[in-house]
Amino acid sequence: GQSLxxxxxxxxxxxxxxxxxxxxxxxxxxxxxxxxxxDGGAPTFLSYNALDGLEETGRFSSFLSRSDSYGYLLLQELxxxxxxxxxxxxxxxxxxxxxxxxxxxxxxxx
Amino acid sequence: NAGVxxxxxxxxxxxxxxxxxxxAQDMNHEYMSWYRQDPGMGLxxxxxxxxxxxxxxxxxxxxxxxxxxxxxDFPLRLLSAAPSQTSVYFCASRSDSxxxxxxxxxxxxxxx
Numbered sequence: 001g002q003s004l005x006x007x008x009x010x011x012x013x014x015x016x017x018x019x020x021x022x023x024x025x026x027x028x029x030x031x032x033x034x035x036x037x038x039d040g041g042a043p044t045f046l047s048y049n050a051l052d053g054l055e056e057t058g059r060f061s062s063f064l065s066r067s068d069s070y071g072y073l074l075l076q077e078l079x080x081x082x083x084x085x086x087x088x089x090x091x092x093x094x095x096x097x098x099x100x101x102x103x104x105x106x107x108x109x110x
Numbered sequence: 111n112a113g114v115x116x117x118x119x120x121x122x123x124x125x126x127x128x129x130x131x132x133x134a135q136d137m138n139h140e141y142m143s144w145y146r147q148d149p150g151m152g153l154x155x156x157x158x159x160x161x162x163x164x165x166x167x168x169x170x171x172x173x174x175x176x177x178x179x180x181x182x183d184f185p186l187r188l189l190s191a192a193p194s195q196t197s198v199y200f201c202a203s204r205s206d207s208x209x210x211x212x213x214x215x216x217x218x219x220x221x222x
Contacts, residue, residue: 008150033209033211035211041215041216042200042213042214042216043153043211043213045211045212048209048210050209087152087153089153091209097155097158098143098153098155099155100145100154101152102150102151
């Protein structure tokens with residue numbers, strides 16, 4: 001499969017800001033998605049970027065730089081409920097074949 | 111609105127047994143996929159379908175078969191279970207007008 005790299009763990013306090021980076025292979029890149037997964041649960045969609053720039057959805061934002069083969073998910077005003085795993089996923093064509101990173105476990109401390 | 115429904119939620123199989131994991135969606139989505147999730151490895155694509163009657167292999171298809179006779183259903187068959195197939199299996203669906211994938215709650219499979 002295609003290789004994506006993201007940090008394995010991040011710990012932060014409530015109210016803080018966390019940035020999760022994701023780098024991917026450029027060849028055939030189409031778009032970058034982010035998913036959240038609470039322990040034992042189903043992944044849920046957070047965002048999608050196909051063009052360079054920042055997409056904001058409430059406390060979460062996602063950024064893409066196609067020239068750098070890099071994106072990030074920004075979690076602001078962290079809350080305890082944000083403790084979860086976050087996965088970046090790349091589409092290498094306009095179909096449904098998603099390649100997922102190994103995930104970043106975010107732990108929010110009081 | 112049920113979304114994506116997977117059954118069973120838990121299953122224990124003996125090596126060599128076969129079984130079918132069920133997946134159904136009620137959103138009239140064209141695209142459906144099966145993933146497996148192992149610790150520290152994220153989700154890996156097993157098989158996918160872009161519509162009824164059309165299926166294709168993903169990253170880790172060996173040992174699994176799929177069919178898509180209707181838009182709603184996308185069952186995953188394990189032909190002869192092996193301990194290496196112990197995993198959590200997720201089914202997902204997506205409309206062709208959005209990039210948001212909807213996942214089922216997963217099937218936790220143990221092969222002994």
